[in-house]
Amino acid sequence: MKKKIAIEFGKKLAEKRKEKDILQKDLSQQCGFSLNYIGIVERGEKSISLEKVYVIAAILECSVHDLIPDEKAILLEAE
Numbered sequence: 001m002k003k004k005i006a007i008e009f010g011k012k013l014a015e016k017r018k019e020k021d022i023l024q025k026d027l028s029q030q031c032g033f034s035l036n037y038i039g040i041v042e043r044g045e046k047s048i049s050l051e052k053v054y055v056i057a058a059i060l061e062c063s064v065h066d067l068i069p070d071e072k073a074i075l076l077e078a079e
Contacts, residue, residue: 007044008069
């Protein structure tokens, strides 16, 4: 289930970033994370800390809730 959460978070992050017309490179520079790290998170290869979610949400000018996957969908898929 942990991997599924990371994958769904990555999808939502990429979607929101593209919606704001921000390149991975620009997001990485603005938040101080490496370009490689942003790519890894967007692909769901690694979980992200809550602190980093808040940093990214602030840069994307969105709510943390906009980036967090729906828990009901995650739980239903896990069953």
